[in-house]
Amino acid sequence: MKAHITIKDLARELNISPSTVSRALKDHPDISPETKKIVKELAEKLHYKPNLLAQGLRNSKTNTIGVIVPELVHFFFSTVVAGIEDVAYAKGYNVILCQSAEMYEREVTDARALWDSRVDGMLVSISKETNQFDHFQELLDEGLPIVFFDRVAKDLDASQVVVDDYQGAFNAVEHLISKGCKKIVHLAGPENLEISKNRLNGYKDCLAKYSIEFDDRLVVSCPEGTYEESKRFTNILLNTSKDIDGVFGCNDMAALGAILALKEKQISIPEKVKVIGFSDWQLSNLIEPRLSTVYQGGFEMGQAAASLLIDEIESDKETISHIQKVISTKLIERDTT
Amino acid sequence: MKAHITIKDLARELNISPSTVSRALKDHPDISPETKKIVKELAEKLHYKPNLLAQGLRNSKTNTIGVIVPELVHFFFSTVVAGIEDVAYAKGYNVILCQSAEMYEREVTDARALWDSRVDGMLVSISKETNQFDHFQELLDEGLPIVFFDRVAKDLDASQVVVDDYQGAFNAVEHLISKGCKKIVHLAGPENLEISKNRLNGYKDCLAKYSIEFDDRLVVSCPEGTYEESKRFTNILLNTSKDIDGVFGCNDMAALGAILALKEKQISIPEKVKVIGFSDWQLSNLIEPRLSTVYQGGFEMGQAAASLLIDEIESDKETISHIQKVISTKLIERDTT
Numbered sequence: 001m002k003a004h005i006t007i008k009d010l011a012r013e014l015n016i017s018p019s020t021v022s023r024a025l026k027d028h029p030d031i032s033p034e035t036k037k038i039v040k041e042l043a044e045k046l047h048y049k050p051n052l053l054a055q056g057l058r059n060s061k062t063n064t065i066g067v068i069v070p071e072l073v074h075f076f077f078s079t080v081v082a083g084i085e086d087v088a089y090a091k092g093y094n095v096i097l098c099q100s101a102e103m104y105e106r107e108v109t110d111a112r113a114l115w116d117s118r119v120d121g122m123l124v125s126i127s128k129e130t131n132q133f134d135h136f137q138e139l140l141d142e143g144l145p146i147v148f149f150d151r152v153a154k155d156l157d158a159s160q161v162v163v164d165d166y167q168g169a170f171n172a173v174e175h176l177i178s179k180g181c182k183k184i185v186h187l188a189g190p191e192n193l194e195i196s197k198n199r200l201n202g203y204k205d206c207l208a209k210y211s212i213e214f215d216d217r218l219v220v221s222c223p224e225g226t227y228e229e230s231k232r233f234t235n236i237l238l239n240t241s242k243d244i245d246g247v248f249g250c251n252d253m254a255a256l257g258a259i260l261a262l263k264e265k266q267i268s269i270p271e272k273v274k275v276i277g278f279s280d281w282q283l284s285n286l287i288e289p290r291l292s293t294v295y296q297g298g299f300e301m302g303q304a305a306a307s308l309l310i311d312e313i314e315s316d317k318e319t320i321s322h323i324q325k326v327i328s329t330k331l332i333e334r335d336t337t
Numbered sequence: 338m339k340a341h342i343t344i345k346d347l348a349r350e351l352n353i354s355p356s357t358v359s360r361a362l363k364d365h366p367d368i369s370p371e372t373k374k375i376v377k378e379l380a381e382k383l384h385y386k387p388n389l390l391a392q393g394l395r396n397s398k399t400n401t402i403g404v405i406v407p408e409l410v411h412f413f414f415s416t417v418v419a420g421i422e423d424v425a426y427a428k429g430y431n432v433i434l435c436q437s438a439e440m441y442e443r444e445v446t447d448a449r450a451l452w453d454s455r456v457d458g459m460l461v462s463i464s465k466e467t468n469q470f471d472h473f474q475e476l477l478d479e480g481l482p483i484v485f486f487d488r489v490a491k492d493l494d495a496s497q498v499v500v501d502d503y504q505g506a507f508n509a510v511e512h513l514i515s516k517g518c519k520k521i522v523h524l525a526g527p528e529n530l531e532i533s534k535n536r537l538n539g540y541k542d543c544l545a546k547y548s549i550e551f552d553d554r555l556v557v558s559c560p561e562g563t564y565e566e567s568k569r570f571t572n573i574l575l576n577t578s579k580d581i582d583g584v585f586g587c588n589d590m591a592a593l594g595a596i597l598a599l600k601e602k603q604i605s606i607p608e609k610v611k612v613i614g615f616s617d618w619q620l621s622n623l624i625e626p627r628l629s630t631v632y633q634g635g636f637e638m639g640q641a642a643a644s645l646l647i648d649e650i651e652s653d654k655e656t657i658s659h660i661q662k663v664i665s666t667k668l669i670e671r672d673t674t
Contacts, residue, residue, distance in 0.1 A: 064450050072434070073415035081409065085436070089443065094450035097409070097434040099422070106426065113401050113431035117454030227623075256623065286564075286593070288625045 005048045007141045008134075013042060018134075019157045022141040028319050064094045065309060066114030066122045070102045070151070075281035076251075076298045077125065080149065083302020084123060091310055093120070104129040111135045121145035121309045126153055128190045128223065145312035145320070149305040151193055159312065159322040161305040165195045168294040168329035169202025172248050172276045175292070177210050179274055179337055181246030184212075185237055186219045187230045187258060189250035196221075199250050199278065217241070222254050230257025238265060245273055252277035252284045252293055259287065259336065275336040289335030297327045342385045344478045345471075350379060355471075356494050359478040365656050401431045402646060403451030403459045407439045407488070412618035413588075413635045414462065417486060420639020421460060428647050430457070441466040448472045458482035458646045463490055465527045465560065482649035482657075486642040488530055496649065496659040498642040502532045502615075505631040505666035506539025509585055509613045512629070514547050516611055516674055518583030521549075522574055523556045524567045524595060526587035533558075536587050536615065554578070559591050567594025575602060582610055589614035589621045589630055596624065596673065612673040626672030634664045 007025075011018040016035070024031045024039035042048075065088050069077040081097065088095045096117065098110035107127045112135070114122055124136065124146060133153045140146055140158060149161040176184055186203045189196030200219065207214050218241070220233045230249065234257060238244060247262075249255030255277030259269060267273055269289050277284060277293040284291035304325050312320050344362075348355040353372070361368045361376035379385075402425050406414040418434065425432045433454065435447035444464045449472070451459055461473065461483060470490045477483055477495060486498040513521055523540045526533030537556065544551050555578070557570045567586065571594060574581060584599075586592030592614030599606055606612055606626050614621060614630040621628035641662050649657050 062450075062453060064454065066433075072409045072418065073412065075410065078410035081436070082438075085438065089446075094446055095435065096403075096450060096454065097436075098432065099418070099434075101419075101422065109426075109431055113399075113433060116399060117401065117433065117456075119454075283620050283623060286620060286624055 005043075005046045007048075008138070009046070010039060010042055010048060013046075014038060018137050018141055023157070023319070026319060061120055062118045063092055064096055064117070064119045065306065066117070066119035067095060067097045068100055068107060068110050068114070068122065068124045069097065070100050070125060070127050072097065072099050075283070076150075076279050076296070079298030080125075080302040080305070083299035083304075084306040085302075086299070087303045087306035087310070091306075093306075093310065100127040100130075102128045104131075108135045111139060115139055115142075115144065119144075121147070121313045123305050123309055124148050124153075125151045126193075127151075128193060128225075131192055145309055147305050147309040147312070149301055151195060154194060157322060159308045159324065161301050161308065161325045161327065163195070163296040163301065164326050164328050165198035165296075166202040166205075168278060168296060168331075169199035169248070170206045171202075171329065171331050172278065172294050173203050173206035174209075175331055175333070175337060176246040176248060176274050176276060177206070177212070179246075179270070181274055182212060183215075183241070183244050184218065184246035184248055185234070185244055185258070187233060187247065187249045187254040188219055188221045189225070189254075190223045191221055196250060203248060218244070222250065222257075225251070225253060227253050227257035227260060230254040231261045232257075234258040234261035235265075238262070238267070247273060247275045249275070249277040252279045252281040252291060255291055255293065255336075256283070256287060259289070259291065269336050280332055285334070292334045292337040293332050295330040295332050297329070301327050342380075342383045344385075345475070347376060347379055347383070347385060350383075351375060355474050355478055360494075360656075363656065398457055399455045400429055401433055401454070401456050402643065402650075403454070403456035404432060404434045405437055405444060405447050405451070405459065405461045406434065407437050407462060407464050409434065409436050412620070413487075413616050413633065416635030417462070417639040417642075420636035420641075421643040422639075423636070424640045424643035424647070428643075430643075430647065437464040437467075439465045441468075445472040448476060452476055452479075452481065456481075458484070458650045460642050460646055461485050461490075462488045463530075464488075465530060465562075468529055482646055484642050484646040484649070486638055488532060491531060494659060496645045497661045498638050498645065499661065499663055500532070500633040500638065501663050501665050502535035502633075503539040503542075505615060505633060505668075506536035506585070507543045508539075508666065508668050509615065509631050510540050510543035511546075512668055512670070512674060513583040513585060513611055513613060514543070514549070516583075516607070518611055519549060520552075520578070520581050521555065521583035521585055522571070522581055522595070524570060524584065524586045524591040525556055525558045526562070526591075527560045528558055533587060540585060555581070559587065559594075562588070562590060564590050564594035564597060567591040568598045569594075571595040571598035572602075575599070575604070584610060584612045586612070586614040589616045589618040589628060592628055592630065592673075593620070593624060596626070596628065607672065607674050617669055622671070629671045629674040630669050632667040632669050634666070638664050 024036045100107035152160040247258040280295040361373045437444035484496045489497040584595040617632040
């Protein structure tokens with residue numbers, strides 16, 4: 001029996017993106033009349049039929065929102081989830097969660113499982129491994145509203161809620177410089193994530209503003225994201241370049257590793273070396289010395305993402321214009337600076 | 338139109354439990370022939386029909402397990418979830434999670450949402466507020482396998498995985514006594530939870546073993562479970578009775594509050610007062626002084642619960658005999674004792 005023609009088949013045939021095909025078929029204003037004509041002609045020629053089963057299910061509302069996060073144990077993501085639930089339950093939606101455990105494969109099966117359980121929409125923060133997004137594109141093509149938060153899928157046509165990572169990082173480094181730091185290490189995040197790139201750029205641009213030369217030997221990427229890892233890297237850096245006087249961690253876990261390394265070497269914080277993190281996890285206020293960091297409003301992010309999603313779910317418009325919401329950060333000065 | 342007769346209607350009419358009715362209708366061996374006769378006669382008289390829709394859905398397997406935990410941010414529950422996922426994904430099941438946020442009402446809607454998303458079975462740790470269990474009994478009556486872990490529903494006919502809270506608490510208090518403590522505070526958990534009762538009993542019996550008189554003024558229940566709360570209570574206790582020399586926290590968060598209170602008063606730990614927690618959360622090893630505690634094998638608990646559940650899901654037996662698995666604890670000595 002001949003396989004069911006999908007939007008992806010049409011996209012491949014025409015060598016354009018599935019979302020363009022999908023929007024062309026829906027007469028989305030962004031798509032040129034020419035493209036619409038070509039797409040619709042091919043759809044007719046190949047007897048393309050939209051996935052009626054999926055549409056049928058979509059029409060029966062479950063009042064449930066599916067959420068995919070990389071790791072629920074991370075304090076940041078758990079506060080985002082709290083914000084999501086705050087809005088969702090107030091508006092009569094249940095929240096079901098999956099964690100990808102930072103694995104692309106699991107993210108794919110999670111997305112499928114949530115789709116199969118007929119959620120009305122999804123909120124997603126992508127895994128460290130994820131570099132391609134067909135598993136979400138397919139669901140968007142089926143008409144499922146998806147809003148990405150924090151770790152977003154840049155190229156997908158969907159709403160996003162992000163933290164102002166660039167400005168937050170810039171402010172953190174400026175804070176270290178204002179305290180007299182001249183040789184500042186950056187324990188960076190996984191390179192494929194936008195948030196890592198933005199925080200690194202904030203670091204670079206702030207150094208440039210104060211005419212401190214950028215030295216790539218002072219930037220180490222921490223793919224694991226454990227404090228053991230960043231402790232290990234900090235030790236290596238401290239052994240190779242003696243006059244390090246500041247550390248900017250891509251998150252509080254990275255900064256914590258730096259603190260543990262410095263304490264082990266009995267290098268006084270903040271006198272000799274100043275440390276600042278990013279996130280303001282619960283533990284930042286419990287360790288000694290208490291960690292200066294950048295508060296990134298996880299709860300507000302969750303609230304914003306849930307509101308955007310529910311608006312899309314409840315919208316009766318044919319085409320929804322997607323927006324990007326940026327949550328601004330706040331610098332929190334504690335004992336490590 | 339006449340309302341659909343449910344198992345609960347029959348139970349109410351006969352003044353017996355829904356699970357007895359359900360098992361009588363299924364010819365469960367535990368139920369006496371007399372009871373079966375009475376139940377079946379009434380079922381016939383009232384034209385009781387099992388929920389065919391639900392059964393139909395149950396027959397189409399989704400290979401998804403639903404999990405309800407009180408709080409995902411708790412390190413213990415997140416390690417349990419990791420253990421659940423470890424087994425579930427290896428056996429081809431997806432895991433979707435809900436958190437009750439310690440609220441009975443939300444636990445009820447979560448159970449409903451997971452049922453509606455047609456999970457093959459559920460793993461549940463109940464909320465602090467939950468004192469009655471109809472919302473789970475109904476699902477058990479529909480034939481949904483449910484396994485409870487850590488915070489279990491004692492009276493339900495379902496499998497359970499629990500930590501040996503009694504022995505773990507006994508060992509913790511014995512450890513304090515072996516270090517010379519004679520006046521030991523217990524920051525107890527919420528009174529309605531079995532785990533709180535078991536840990537309190539372990540505390541009491543250990544004092545008795547060493548003929549230390551039990552003093553109920555030294556036991557304070559911490560319903561919130563925040564370190565701010567236990568810090569507040571510890572302060573009150575330290576002000577009223579000067580010669581306190583030990584603190585046993587029902588969990589690490591409670592112990593942390595005690596540590597913060599003691600440090601604020603500059604009472605040296607462990608010289609003047611020794612502190613031990615329960616759980617071995619990540620932060621126990623990061624705070625100063627590093628917290629002695631009782632490791633309770635969250636990961637193993639998750640693995641065990643998932644294995645039990647999947648066995649039930651995949652069992653072709655008419656009646657499944659439920660079992661209780663007990664995970665033993667391990668005492669971890671650090672700087673606070």
